[in-house]
Amino acid sequence: MHGRRGFLLALTPRPVCPPRMLPVTEHLLHLLGVEKTTFRLYAMSVLLLSLLFFLFRLLMQFLRLCWSFYITCRRLSCFPQPPRRNWLLGHLGMYLPNERGLQDEKKVLDNMHHVILVWIGPVLPLLVLVHPDYIKPLVGASAAIAPKDDLFYGFLKPWLGDGLLLSKGDKWSRHRRLLTPAFHFDILKPYMKIFNQCTDIMHSKWWRLAQGSVVSLDMFEHVSLMTLDSLQKCVFSYNSNCQEKMSDYISAIIELSALVVRRQYRLHHHIDFIYCLTADGRRFRQACDTVHRFTTEVIQERRQALRQQGAEAWLKGKQGKTLDFIDVLLLARDEDGKELSDEDIRAEADTFMFEGHDTTSSGLSWVLFNLAKYPEYQEKCREEIQEVMKGRELEELEWDDLTQLPFTTMCIKESLRQFPPVTLVSRRCTEDIKLPDGRIIPKGIICLVSIYGTHHNPTVWPDSKELHRTELCHGRDACGRGVDAAALPPERGPNAQGAAEARTHPAHGERHLAQRGAAASAGLSTGAALRFPGAQAPPGEAQAPPPRS
Ligand code: HEM
Numbered sequence: 001m002h003g004r005r006g007f008l009l010a011l012t013p014r015p016v017c018p019p020r021m022l023p024v025t026e027h028l029l030h031l032l033g034v035e036k037t038t039f040r041l042y043a044m045s046v047l048l049l050s051l052l053f054f055l056f057r058l059l060m061q062f063l064r065l066c067w068s069f070y071i072t073c074r075r076l077s078c079f080p081q082p083p084r085r086n087w088l089l090g091h092l093g094m095y096l097p098n099e100r101g102l103q104d105e106k107k108v109l110d111n112m113h114h115v116i117l118v119w120i121g122p123v124l125p126l127l128v129l130v131h132p133d134y135i136k137p138l139v140g141a142s143a144a145i146a147p148k149d150d151l152f153y154g155f156l157k158p159w160l161g162d163g164l165l166l167s168k169g170d171k172w173s174r175h176r177r178l179l180t181p182a183f184h185f186d187i188l189k190p191y192m193k194i195f196n197q198c199t200d201i202m203h204s205k206w207w208r209l210a211q212g213s214v215v216s217l218d219m220f221e222h223v224s225l226m227t228l229d230s231l232q233k234c235v236f237s238y239n240s241n242c243q244e245k246m247s248d249y250i251s252a253i254i255e256l257s258a259l260v261v262r263r264q265y266r267l268h269h270h271i272d273f274i275y276c277l278t279a280d281g282r283r284f285r286q287a288c289d290t291v292h293r294f295t296t297e298v299i300q301e302r303r304q305a306l307r308q309q310g311a312e313a314w315l316k317g318k319q320g321k322t323l324d325f326i327d328v329l330l331l332a333r334d335e336d337g338k339e340l341s342d343e344d345i346r347a348e349a350d351t352f353m354f355e356g357h358d359t360t361s362s363g364l365s366w367v368l369f370n371l372a373k374y375p376e377y378q379e380k381c382r383e384e385i386q387e388v389m390k391g392r393e394l395e396e397l398e399w400d401d402l403t404q405l406p407f408t409t410m411c412i413k414e415s416l417r418q419f420p421p422v423t424l425v426s427r428r429c430t431e432d433i434k435l436p437d438g439r440i441i442p443k444g445i446i447c448l449v450s451i452y453g454t455h456h457n458p459t460v461w462p463d464s465k466e467l468h469r470t471e472l473c474h475g476r477d478a479c480g481r482g483v484d485a486a487a488l489p490p491e492r493g494p495n496a497q498g499a500a501e502a503r504t505h506p507a508h509g510e511r512h513l514a515q516r517g518a519a520a521s522a523g524l525s526t527g528a529a530l531r532f533p534g535a536q537a538p539p540g541e542a543q544a545p546p547p548r549s
Contacts, residue, residue, distance in 0.1 A: 024048065069123065075442045076125055081117040082108045090119025096265065097423050097452075106456050113459045115435065126446050130453035131460065133436050138427055138447055143169060149428040149446050155260050156354070159288050161343065163351030178332040178340060179348065182325055189399045190322040194233045196396045201243045202226040219368050224361040228253060231356045235325040235349055236298050252290035257358055259284045291353075295346045302326055303342065325352060362421035363412075370415045381408040423452040 025044040029036050084090050095101045095108075095118070108116060109130060116128040129135045138146050147168045150157075160166055164175055181187065202222055209217060225243045228250050232238050240247040259280055263269045275281040306314050311331065318327065329345045340348070371378040384407050389395060402409075426448050433441040441447060454460060 072125065072442055072444065075440065076117055076127075076445075078439050079115050079117040079127060080112050081119070082112070084119060088122055090121050092120050102423070102452060105450070105453060109453060109457055113457055114437075115439070126448055127441055128448045128450050128453060130450045130457050132454060135449050135454065137433050137435060138429070138441070138449065141431075141433060143172065145431045145433070146427040146429055146447070149426040151446060152424075152426040155263050158284070159256050159260075159291065160351045160354060161347035163347035165351050165355055174334055175340075175344070175348065178334060179329070181332070182328045187323060187328065191230075191234050192397070192399050194322075195230055198226050198230040198233070198243070201229065205243060220361060220365045223364045223368070224254065224357060225250070227357040227361045227364070228353070231353055235352055237322070237324040237326075238298065248290055249294040252287040253353060253357070255283065255287045256291065257354065259287070291350060292346065295349050296342065298326060299330075299342050299345050299349070302330060306330055325349060359421040363416055366419035367412050367415040370418070371411065377411055381411055384408055417455045420451045420455055424448045424450055
């Protein structure tokens with residue numbers, strides 16, 4: 001028996017002991033109720049090792065982020081910051097582009113005059129530049145070193161696409177070159193007729209309303225419609241009669257402008273996924289569709305006519321007529337003879353409709369507000385204009401008259417200084433940038449060029465609140481102020497190509513200098529600056545809208 005058992009034992013294969021892998025793998029297989037085979041043990045071990053490796057990489061990345069955050073904080077410690085709300089929110093919501101926020105910003109400017117550090121939440125630092133000498137290195141850097149930043153412009157993307165305002169790099173430079181003819185004086189001059197026409201419509205509406213029971217008007221609403229009417233005629237040669245009867249296209253633009261501003265104020269709306277599900281998000285999408293449909297139809301119709309007739313015959317047919325923006329874009333060719341695609345043209349046209357109406361209506365509303373507040377200046381402007389119009393049959397301002405209105409021009413520019421329609425522009429630094437005092441803006445930081453802050457910086461405008469008179473001021477030397485203070489045309493700024501274009505095509509540069517209207521730039525172009533007494537309307541008094549950021 002014993003011998004037999006011994007024989008049987010010898011014949012029975014001994015169980016092969018599976019190699020010991022990670023001890024935890026056996027336990028895991030047991031937990032999963034899966035049989036422990038060699039293959040499964042190997043597979044599970046490899047899987048676990050990969051997971052460990054992945055977690056290790058993640059941890060390393062996190063540590064690297066913490067380290068670079070720590071280094072950035074150390075490098076930023078040389079910049080002063082106003083007191084935060086708390087460690088979690090930082091300065092979030094403290095300096096919104098409304099009346100209260102702008103007044104708070106002015107208080108900060110009493111103590112901090114160059115660069116101010118603010119925190120959006122606990123981990124996002126921003127540097128706010130409020131002095132021309134400190135803005136210069138940033139706007140003078142190339143587009144690669146200080147590109148536009150998506151954080152602040154991103155909300156406009158579904159509407160404006162890759163138009164000039166939002167595009168970057170090569171696309172931006174190519175389009176800027178292609179769009180230059182659109183700003184030539186010869187193109188702009190005939191638009192004076194359109195501006196006069198649209199303003200007349202607005203005036204006659206006011207007369208009508210003033211004779212009825214209406215005693216107060218929301219100027220911003222009227223001026224917005226007037227600027228949109230002008231733009232629609234200049235960009236598309238399209239008369240929608242929107243000042244008398246609202247069109248779908250115009251109301252969609254007005255709605256989009258309001259929705260973009262509202263989205264900035266609601267933090268949870270910043271996440272695209274959440275925004276799409278909200279009522280605002282749905283309205284935004286619908287309004288975008290309406291705007292895009294209109295623009296696309298105009299472009300397609302026009303391109304078809306151009307194809308059918310050929311460029312020469314088509315241009316001949318336009319002789320004596322005003323070339324509109326779509327014509328200019330359709331005819332534009334780059335160095336290789338390539339034209340803009342329909343999508344590119346749509347983006348540029350939508351950008352002009354937005355940039356052109358939002359800024360000018362805010363600027364003009366503030367001019368009206370200031371002229372109403374200072375009747376003595378209003379009277380001087382009226383006298384100046386009446387003098388230019390004397391003896392004319394047709395009550396229309398012409399292109400050449402614009403240089404004959406120095407006092408009115410000063411009023412407009414001073415109003416733009418005190419209430420700039422665009423309060424901020426943002427740039428992300430992809431390299432360290434050295435400031436005049438030796439401090440460094442660290443790579444990766446988002447900088448906000450505060451146009452409002454610069455216009456109200458007491459070291460640039462020490463007597464901003466005191467001057468009650470018109471003073472002649474010949475730039476920085478005579479006034480002791482930065483002439484180039486708040487004039488921040490991107491074409492002179494954040495890249496070399498832009499700067500070159502501004503020189504070769506002064507029309508665009510001048511236009512922006514005039515429109516962005518720091519009194520500093522008034523010093524540049526007219527040699528004169530006017531101050532309205534009292535830089536800011538007391539709270540509650542302002543009737544015109546807050547500037548856009
Ligand atoms: C008072 C009037 C205006 C003001 C205050 C103003 C202000 C500005 C500012 C500050 C920027 C720079 C944005 C940035 O670089 O981040 C800008 C860009 C731009 N503006 Fe104006 N603007 C005015 C009128 C207009 C008008 C009437 C148009 C067109 C009809 C226009 C078209 C543009 C375009 C296309 C850009 C993008 C330029 C580029 O990046 O190359 N703007 N504007």
